[in-house]
Amino acid sequence: MSRSALSPRRHAKARQPDTFSGWAPTAPTITLLTALGILVVGQMYTVLALLHPMARSLHTTPGQVTWTATAxxxxxxxxxxxxxxxxxxxxPRAVMSAGLVAATATTAAAGTAPDLTWAVVLRVIQGLTAAAFAPAAFSSIAHHIAPPRRPVALTCVTSGMLGAAVLMQIAAQAVAAGTGWRAVFLLSAALMALSLPLVRRTLRPTPRPDTGGGLLHAFAAMPRLLRKGRLVALYAATVTLMAAFVALYTAVAVAGPPGIAGNPTAILALRASALPALVAVPLLAPLLSRLAAPKRLVLSLGAAAVAVAAASVLGGHTILLAVALLLxxxxxxxxxxxxxxxxxxxxPHARGAAVALYACSMFIGASLGPQLAGALTGQGFSTILRVAAAGLLLGAALTWPALRHQPTK
Known part of the structure; x- marks a missing residue:
């Protein structure tokens, strides 16, 4: 066979490094994990758009219903x-599959709650089962996506998880308006069930590691990580980041500024105004990755604090508030x-456990956000945002020492 006959195959391989070298196909994997991130992580945020209909149905107040998000x-x-x-x-594939089976059942059950007590209990169980997704998604990226494409994959999946706060609130608001709040949970459960064959088909199996201590050895890594001061500071900064993020969206619903509070159309538009940012940031990932991760983190937290502080004085100007929210x-x-x-x-030697602790701190912050907004509702929308901005500045201060311990790019 001639050299010219072989060259197209060589060129095809060069264009598809993921497939010939054993890596998972990048686009299908990222698409699936990003979509599931929106759906599964979005279960945290759906109730923020359902506070008023759930309160009427469960015979309580919107402020009390925020406990279903916290739970x-x-x-x-x-x-x-x-x-x-x-x-x-x-x-990751085995854990994600098992988690989706369990989350399908518990999500459907959450939609049947007869009162607030049962709603909180069922949301606790739903949260426990849904937790299988994020560690499995991050682990799948680390093990099966080609190294040059991991930063983009990571940015897409994390943006999807953050975008869930916007997208799932919009979807929940739209579904509830037509068929009631319970249908939001039933539809989510159906989508989880439909995703199971895609998970089995798209994700690659991961060989079990030969760790002499077995499962107990994997659990033992966590206490050791919590003795590292820099890691604890990063986890604390994550708490402040997510608490501010969720508090802002909760504040829009429970203490919204004049012209927005009580206006479902205005609230929907304000939530949707942030969507371009969640599309733009993954597209800019190659450019952003030129900055070392710690420097990018400190600058991002500082920028977030400035944007929230600006939003606190723009409540009477819907368009300007939307711009501040976008930033x-x-x-x-x-x-x-x-x-x-x-x-x-x-x-570097315990990444699975370290990322699990990161995800844990992420949702501790997300759980505190609704309570922060609820506790300060009487002080007004602007006060909630100023407190959130102060928390973000604290997060930037906590991550500052990481700049001295990471190589620059």
């Missing part, structure tokens, strides 16, 4: 401490993958 978030955070080591031991969400979307990269670099 899910704390359970979700706790679930990471289990799901992370399980993923290291049994592989805030862009900064958060840039910060989230930078945290993961910095955590991975700080704990």
């Amino acid at each position: 899910f978030g704390f359970a979700y955070a706790a679930g990471f401490l289990i799901a992370g080591p399980l993923t290291d031991r049994y592989g 805030f969400v862009a900064a958060v979307a840039a910060a989230a993958p930078a945290v993961v990269e910095t955590v991975n670099a700080t704990a």
Whole structure:
């Protein structure tokens, strides 16, 4: 066979390094994990768009219904401490598949709650089962996506998880307006069930590691990581980031500025105004990755604080408030993958456990956000945002020492 006959095959291989070298196909994997990130992580945020209809149905107040978000978030955070080591031991595909089966059942059950007590209990169980997704997704990227494409994959998936706060609130608001709030949970459960064959077909199996201590060895890594001061500071900064993020969106619903509060159309438009940022940041990932992750993290937290502080004085100007929200969400979307990269670099020998702790801190912050907004509702929309801005500045201060311990690019 001639050289010319062989050259097209060589060229095809050169164009598709993921497939010939054993890496998972990048586009299908990223698409699936990003979509599932929106759906599964979005279960945290759906109730923020359902506070008023749920309150009427469950005979309580919107402020009390925020406990269903907090209950899910704390359970979700706790679930990471289990799901992370399980993923290291049994592989991301197996853990994600089992988690989706369980989350399908618990999500459907959450839609049947007869009162607030049952709603909180069922949301706790839902959060525990949904927690299998994030550690498995990050682990799948680390093991099966070609190294040059991992930063883009990580940015897309984390942006999808953050975008869930916007997209799932919009979707929940639209579904609830037509068929009631319970249908939001039933539809989510159906979509989870439909995703199972795609997970089995798209994700690659991961060989079980030969760790002499077995599963207990995987769990033992977590206490050791919590003795590293720089890691603890990064986790604390993550709490402040997500608390501010969720508090802002909760504040729009429970203490919205004049002209927006009580106006479903205005609230929907304000939520949607941040969507371009969640599309733009993944597209800019190659450019952003030229900055070392710690520097990107500090700058993003600082920019987020400035945007929220600006939003606190723009409540009476809907368009300007939407612009400030857009910039805030862009900064958060840039910060989230930078945290993961910095955590991975700080704990290179226990990345599964380190990222599980990151995800845990992420949703501790997300769980505190609704309560922060609820506690300050009487002080007004602007006060909630000023407190959130102060928290973001604290997060930037906590991550500053990481600049001295990471190589620059």
